[in-house]
Amino acid sequence: MNKKDIIIIGAGPVGSLLSIYLAKRGHAVKVFERRADMRKENISAGRSINLALSDRGIKALEAVGIMDAIREISIPMHGRFIHQQDGSNAYQPYGNAGQYINSVSRGALNAKLMDLAEQHQVEFYFHEKCNSINWEKNDIEFEKTLSQHTELRHADLIFGSDGAFSAARLGYQLKHDRFQYQQYYINFGYKELHIPPGPNGSFQLEKNALHIWPRGNFMLIALPNIDGSFTCTLFFPFEGTPSFASLDTKEKVQEFFNNTFADIVALMPGLTDDFFNNPTSSLVTVKCYPWVVDDKFALIGDAAHAIVPFFGQGMNCGFEDCSVLEQLMEVHGDNWNTILQEFQQSRKPDSDAIADMALNNFVEMRDKVSDKKFLLQKKIESAFSKKYPDQWIPAYAQVTFSPHIRYSQALQNSLKQEAIMKEVMALPRIEEIWDQPAVEEKMLELLSNQTQ
Amino acid sequence: MNKKDIIIIGAGPVGSLLSIYLAKRGHAVKVFERRADMRKENISAGRSINLALSDRGIKALEAVGIMDAIREISIPMHGRFIHQQDGSNAYQPYGNAGQYINSVSRGALNAKLMDLAEQHQVEFYFHEKCNSINWEKNDIEFEKTLSQHTELRHADLIFGSDGAFSAARLGYQLKHDRFQYQQYYINFGYKELHIPPGPNGSFQLEKNALHIWPRGNFMLIALPNIDGSFTCTLFFPFEGTPSFASLDTKEKVQEFFNNTFADIVALMPGLTDDFFNNPTSSLVTVKCYPWVVDDKFALIGDAAHAIVPFFGQGMNCGFEDCSVLEQLMEVHGDNWNTILQEFQQSRKPDSDAIADMALNNFVEMRDKVSDKKFLLQKKIESAFSKKYPDQWIPAYAQVTFSPHIRYSQALQNSLKQEAIMKEVMALPRIEEIWDQPAVEEKMLELLSNQTQ
Numbered sequence: 001m002n003k004k005d006i007i008i009i010g011a012g013p014v015g016s017l018l019s020i021y022l023a024k025r026g027h028a029v030k031v032f033e034r035r036a037d038m039r040k041e042n043i044s045a046g047r048s049i050n051l052a053l054s055d056r057g058i059k060a061l062e063a064v065g066i067m068d069a070i071r072e073i074s075i076p077m078h079g080r081f082i083h084q085q086d087g088s089n090a091y092q093p094y095g096n097a098g099q100y101i102n103s104v105s106r107g108a109l110n111a112k113l114m115d116l117a118e119q120h121q122v123e124f125y126f127h128e129k130c131n132s133i134n135w136e137k138n139d140i141e142f143e144k145t146l147s148q149h150t151e152l153r154h155a156d157l158i159f160g161s162d163g164a165f166s167a168a169r170l171g172y173q174l175k176h177d178r179f180q181y182q183q184y185y186i187n188f189g190y191k192e193l194h195i196p197p198g199p200n201g202s203f204q205l206e207k208n209a210l211h212i213w214p215r216g217n218f219m220l221i222a223l224p225n226i227d228g229s230f231t232c233t234l235f236f237p238f239e240g241t242p243s244f245a246s247l248d249t250k251e252k253v254q255e256f257f258n259n260t261f262a263d264i265v266a267l268m269p270g271l272t273d274d275f276f277n278n279p280t281s282s283l284v285t286v287k288c289y290p291w292v293v294d295d296k297f298a299l300i301g302d303a304a305h306a307i308v309p310f311f312g313q314g315m316n317c318g319f320e321d322c323s324v325l326e327q328l329m330e331v332h333g334d335n336w337n338t339i340l341q342e343f344q345q346s347r348k349p350d351s352d353a354i355a356d357m358a359l360n361n362f363v364e365m366r367d368k369v370s371d372k373k374f375l376l377q378k379k380i381e382s383a384f385s386k387k388y389p390d391q392w393i394p395a396y397a398q399v400t401f402s403p404h405i406r407y408s409q410a411l412q413n414s415l416k417q418e419a420i421m422k423e424v425m426a427l428p429r430i431e432e433i434w435d436q437p438a439v440e441e442k443m444l445e446l447l448s449n450q451t452q
Numbered sequence: 453m454n455k456k457d458i459i460i461i462g463a464g465p466v467g468s469l470l471s472i473y474l475a476k477r478g479h480a481v482k483v484f485e486r487r488a489d490m491r492k493e494n495i496s497a498g499r500s501i502n503l504a505l506s507d508r509g510i511k512a513l514e515a516v517g518i519m520d521a522i523r524e525i526s527i528p529m530h531g532r533f534i535h536q537q538d539g540s541n542a543y544q545p546y547g548n549a550g551q552y553i554n555s556v557s558r559g560a561l562n563a564k565l566m567d568l569a570e571q572h573q574v575e576f577y578f579h580e581k582c583n584s585i586n587w588e589k590n591d592i593e594f595e596k597t598l599s600q601h602t603e604l605r606h607a608d609l610i611f612g613s614d615g616a617f618s619a620a621r622l623g624y625q626l627k628h629d630r631f632q633y634q635q636y637y638i639n640f641g642y643k644e645l646h647i648p649p650g651p652n653g654s655f656q657l658e659k660n661a662l663h664i665w666p667r668g669n670f671m672l673i674a675l676p677n678i679d680g681s682f683t684c685t686l687f688f689p690f691e692g693t694p695s696f697a698s699l700d701t702k703e704k705v706q707e708f709f710n711n712t713f714a715d716i717v718a719l720m721p722g723l724t725d726d727f728f729n730n731p732t733s734s735l736v737t738v739k740c741y742p743w744v745v746d747d748k749f750a751l752i753g754d755a756a757h758a759i760v761p762f763f764g765q766g767m768n769c770g771f772e773d774c775s776v777l778e779q780l781m782e783v784h785g786d787n788w789n790t791i792l793q794e795f796q797q798s799r800k801p802d803s804d805a806i807a808d809m810a811l812n813n814f815v816e817m818r819d820k821v822s823d824k825k826f827l828l829q830k831k832i833e834s835a836f837s838k839k840y841p842d843q844w845i846p847a848y849a850q851v852t853f854s855p856h857i858r859y860s861q862a863l864q865n866s867l868k869q870e871a872i873m874k875e876v877m878a879l880p881r882i883e884e885i886w887d888q889p890a891v892e893e894k895m896l897e898l899l900s901n902q903t904q
Contacts, residue, residue, distance in 0.1 A: 178637040180636060180637060185632060419807075
């Protein structure tokens with residue numbers, strides 16, 4: 001194998017995992033990160049961020065042997081715990097028994113990946129910001145943000161894994177003729193809030209669930225942390241009533257939470273401080289193409305395809321990028337032209353698909369999960385899927401628990417399922433007959449029509 | 453009135469026209485242009501570019517009293533002159549008698565606008581490239597490209613009219629949270645070619661028409677110049693067969709033109725030289741939002757909404773931006789916050805609409821105009837429109853000859869007309885009965901159903 005000098009821009013979870021894959025194949029890998037080393041300094045700044053690690057991400061972590069260590073800092077979440085405004089609750093399992101997603105701290109996961117990378121001789125450089133890339137010479141100018149000195153660094157191969165606001169991508173956009181590019185913001189932002197642990201590190205809500213307070217046009221969610229706390233995220237309109245703009249005093253925030261999230265407000269003693277100290281962040285979808293230049297540059301992870309978080313797939317998708325790249329390295333050896341070409345051609349339709357599904361899922365989470373007809377539909381699908389597991393995998397399970405199904409295929413399948421369920425839900429008196437054989441026969445018939 | 457120091461970035465047709473509108477209201481206007489003064493140096497570089505000036509643009513030029521001078525350098529084009537591959541021709545009038553579009557040289561038009569602007573004390577600065585904008589202080593850093601010195605310039609109000617690849621917009625994109633942005637390239641490029649004048653400056657093709665050689669997946673067009681020459685533009689795939697990539701020798705180009713454009717190839721003695729000397733340019737659509745910052749910055753023209761040229765509306769749309777801004781200045785006086793807000797809110801849906809219509813029109817021009825059924829449909833629409841002019845203005849005429857109809861309204865109207873014509877063209881034996889009363893009655897009935 002032809003050993004390459006590789007530079008990765010961005011030491012986030014995807015860049016760190018990618019460095020391990022590349023180093024294990026014998027390449028000399030350096031990773032440059034604009035920010036400080038998160039293992040030495042707290043850089044979360046009110047954005048601690050919990051991730052929902054699921055099977056696509058797990059598969060990529062298992063391949064480098066780090067999943068056992070990650071499991072120790074993860075909390076299984078077996079379903080959605082729905083908190084209605086009237087105080088009632090509902091629980092929706094994510095899949096079959098044994099299928100769950102994992103709440104894990106982004107920072108802790110990232111730190112473990114960097115530690116492992118260093119064990120494989122990956123070199124990390126912090127406080128180095130990518131200023132520009134010379135695409136002819138494959139030189140990168142980095143600015144050392146502590147001294148403001150700049151330094152030119154050369155690499156045979158460069159990966160831009162520097163996230164949704166990628167500096168590597170911006171340079172590419174400016175230099176590359178016919179670069180397709182779209183950044184799309186939804187009119188909602190998010191803000192992190194906090195539920196501290198109870199006495200003796202106890203969990204003050206059901207531990208093994210992802211909690212949702214769906215409120216129609218907005219929602220609050222909470223994910224468990226291993227110290228007994230929960231990280232809450234409010235997804236909320238920027239403008240209008242209510243919105244981040246309208247809740248402009250501590251009194252208004254407190255009153256709004258008292259009325260809207262009555263069952264949890266007592267568990268949030270720092271609510272109003274958090275609300276005004278933590279930043280309000282925006283939610284962007286980025287689609288672009290191409291991602292690569294010859295055998296010498298590729299965008300990967302959020303830098304290539306940033307998505308909104310409502311399917312819990314952003315990091316999983318980025319980790320799956322690494323799995324796919326690994327397979328292509330295995331097949332094509334030193335032929336980096338082919339590896340990178342096939343990488344982008346394979347991943348583009350899949351990342352487009354999960355981007356669209358993630359946007360759609362926002363409506364499901366904030367609104368539909370409290371709709372009776374939607375819940376009945378899920379119940380019918382679930383029962384049918386249990387009886388005919390080969391013919392019906394619910395869309396959520398395809399994306400979350402079925403890494404062998406490509407995102408693009410999952411999207412196609414889900415559209416077909418939706419068409420069938422639309423007919424099923426339109427059956428007269430479906431609320432009464434949903435578990436009768438006639439409904440099951442109707443679904444089998446519609447399925448068989450589709451496949452003809 | 454509160455006199456403002458205004459800087460316009462970009463001295464193209466829109467920036468130059470805008471400067472006149474602003475100067476006439478008493479503002480102190482400076483225009484900065486990256487390139488040389490086109491009145492002193494030839495900067496076309498194989499992109500002479502003819503524009504199709506039509507009623508929206510004319511209205512904006514008349515308002516500053518320059519239209520008479522422009523008419524002298526324009527050539528009316530009353531319709532499309534279609535050159536089929538089999539050597540046959542067809543002629544399609546653009547509208548009713550007296551309705552025509554105007555072939556005018558971009559350079560000549562631009563030069564006249566700059567001359568007029570200078571008569572109104574507008575100051576032009578050339579070879580000054582916008583490097584960055586300080587959005588807090590409203591300072592712009594310009595790089596003098598001849599000396600490479602940079603200079604900081606301040607303005608109360610800044611307009612970015614620097615085109616599809618706007619430097620002003622890029623700075624805005626980087627600084628503005630939640631900036632919606634999309635650049636979309638079609639898989640076709642264009643290349644300019646040339647038909648010189650005949651003996652004594654005679655025209656070698658019908659003078660008062662826009663010539664089209666529709667060839668299914670690609671097309672050639674030609675617009676007349678006042679010296680008797682024609683500027684031809686080949687719209688052609690980048691890849692595939694045939695494409696810019698496949699025609700890689702002079703012999704291949706000559707043979708391809710001999711076979712594909714047999715009726716014109718003898719008129720193009722410089723064909724193969726032009727083909728390899730002139731650049732291959734790409735075709736981009738840019739959509740973004742917002743366009744303005746408070747009372748101090750606005751994008752305008754292509755910088756705010758670049759479109760493909762297939763409806764002949766790019767410049768007309770940019771000029772209409774100026775007309776709309778003028779009306780808002782008239783209504784709101786010194787209230788620039790309101791002027792700019794209403795400007796973007798009014799123009800965004802209209803520029804989105806013409807962007808989409810321009811993309812759709814590519815298919816019509818390169819393919820449908822040689823389709824018999826399409827031609828019949830246009831004939832039916834035309835006859836109906838003549839009889840019921842208040843109830844049916846063809847879409848092309850709405851966009852081109854009806855500046856009182858907004859682009860967004862024209863798009864809505866055209867979708868409704870398409871729905872009606874789909875039903876009409878599906879009538880049995882429509883080829884035979886198209887001019888019978890039954891067809892007319894059907895159209896009246898469908899129209900009346902729509903408006904109910």
